[in-house]
Amino acid sequence: MRTFLDCIPCFMIQALRTGRLVGLSDEKIRKLLIDLGGKIKNIKLDDPPPKTAVMVYDLISSYTGETDPFKTVKKQGTEKALALYPQLKKNVSESEDPLGLAMQLATIGNVIDFGISSSYDLESEIQKIMDQSFGRWDEEEFKKAITRADWILYLGDNTGETVFDRLLIETLAHTVTYVVREKPIINDATREDALEAGLDKTATIISSGCAAPGTVLDQCTPEFRELFRKAPVIISKGQGNYETLSESDAPIFFFLKAKCDVVARHLGVKKGDLVLTSGYLN
């Protein structure tokens, strides 16, 4: 998916939010926005948004001196999600359709802002989200595809969501390779974050080699690209991976919440919808 004009003010909003998150003064944030405003001309609308995000977050880091501004938020997110894990694990194992429920929960994991909600809120939030309608949900296609697959490549997204990914992987009972970002960007999971979620207990963790908050194939390692090429089924979590892989003809199933109008329009769903869709079968 290419960058739309709507993404330009959105990058500004992200810079503002991140500046506040790390406690920059208003004056420094103002300078950051002025600086970013001067770089709008460098944004290539043909690139997927996560490619531009690297420039934006590098600029933010140059103001904060912080290469992992979301470190604390990420740590808290994992802790809160792990506190919920035993109950969710029980719900899944007692469900009439454990895989179906684990798939839903893995998508809900993409929704929750673990940085803000308390564990107590999270439980009711999960229930609330479960009750809402899913925008497009190609469950049968996914279930069919994995019966023929001897292993699965799983592209992670946010930290905290990782715990929900672990639950899905445990329920799948396939050999899974779990892919993380090469280095910290926004709240995306790195190897360290995946380890804290306990993903090493159930999957092989590898880095894609890509620094963007997505999967820009030509920025990935040859090893990752080889796995990507060979994988019989790929699970792709979140918007960033969707934005960078939506045009791929690989056997990908995208699990995500359509968090902005641009992605919702691209997917043909409503903003806020939870989506499971296959780039391969359509």
Add this chain to the structure above:
Amino acid sequence: MRTFLDCIPCFMIQALRTGRLVGLSDEKIRKLLIDLGGKIKNIKLDDPPPKTAVMVYDLISSYTGETDPFKTVKKQGTEKALALYPQLKKNVSESEDPLGLAMQLATIGNVIDFGISSSYDLESEIQKIMDQSFGRWDEEEFKKAITRADWILYLGDNTGETVFDRLLIETLAHTVTYVVREKPIINDATREDALEAGLDKTATIISSGCAAPGTVLDQCTPEFRELFRKAPVIISKGQGNYETLSESDAPIFFFLKAKCDVVARHLGVKKGDLVLTSGYLN
């Protein structure tokens, strides 16, 4: 109210929306955003946002060659609101509390996007809004204040909303001077727009002399400033007037919807709330 950092991306969003509204090509809008990005350094955070909006909309006009880009939208808005007027007039006159209902409707007039909804939708939309809770609603203070007033200065806001203002003015039965913007900016009402809403039947229409989408007193005419100084009660509609007059010690009652987080926070209400509050009594 001063300009907050959050207003900076918001100005970008407004430029994007307006560019699309007037049918600028993506490439021209991209150039407009680049240009606006380079002008962020000129935004004075001490100014109220409507003062900056003049720079933003002047820049947009330099790309569109259009000094009144919302002309069609405004015309349609007035027509749609006028189509509803007889029914609303009947509702008010049959109400147990005509003034209370007319006050609510005048605030709801600030909510509706007349450019998009059909007349049919508008009726159900009004009902939906009536059913929602009002964030802060100083109705008794307002009713008390007007009993002592022999005339009222009424600061208009959007076109279409003007028809709802007319209904409130007709219900008030006070002598009213209705204030419009000096020239077109966004969808704010000018003299021409107020005439189309039939406001001349019930009020004296004057321009504030201000070109901003608000009431920047030092940009207003001496005549307006004199009326403002003398007015026993001032009704101020919408965010733009609130943003420019929130620090005034004049006897103002602000009727508005808190449409963004910044204004909601400033008012101490939730975003989306309908508000009637007095700057004078607090």
